[in-house]
Amino acid sequence: MAQLGCYVPARRCHMTTFDRIFTRIGANDNIMAGQSTFMVELSETSKIMREATPRSLVILDELGRGTSTYDGFAIAYSVLHHLATKVRCLALFSTHYASLSTEFEANPLFALMHMGFFHDEEKREVTFLYKLTKGSCPKSYGMNVASLAGVPQEIVDRAEIVAGNFEKSHHNRTVVVNKR
Structure with missing residues (x-):
């Protein structure tokens, strides 16, 4: 039997033995085969759904990022629901869909976590701490990341206005999900 191991930066680590480890991380396409980034993402997810135990x-x-917000949310929700209720495996599921976190926050099968950060409102700066923290993230810091990446401030300022308007226009809408 082959063994697989890696360094764990901790004093102790107790893990369950898994039959398989599935990952769907990153974004790439296969244009030569006629597959968009979204098609590749869903093909990989489909394989996981068929084979996970x-x-x-x-x-x-970030499942669902390659399509519209509503379709992406619906796909992410349905996959997460299936993993939790049908497959019942251990899963790490990262998302920017805040409403997805809300849908599962009361479910005892889920533990909501986010990467910690320090936000200085006065300077409009965020420092990402890369520390797993309990609870869902209170907001997105995409504009801060845009600034850190060197996007011109004029564009970031305009994006903040557009994001605020979009959030206001969609704030009163709720997602109704059949919890079967």
């Missing part, structure tokens, strides 16, 4: 570890990053 209760003894599997599934890691999914």
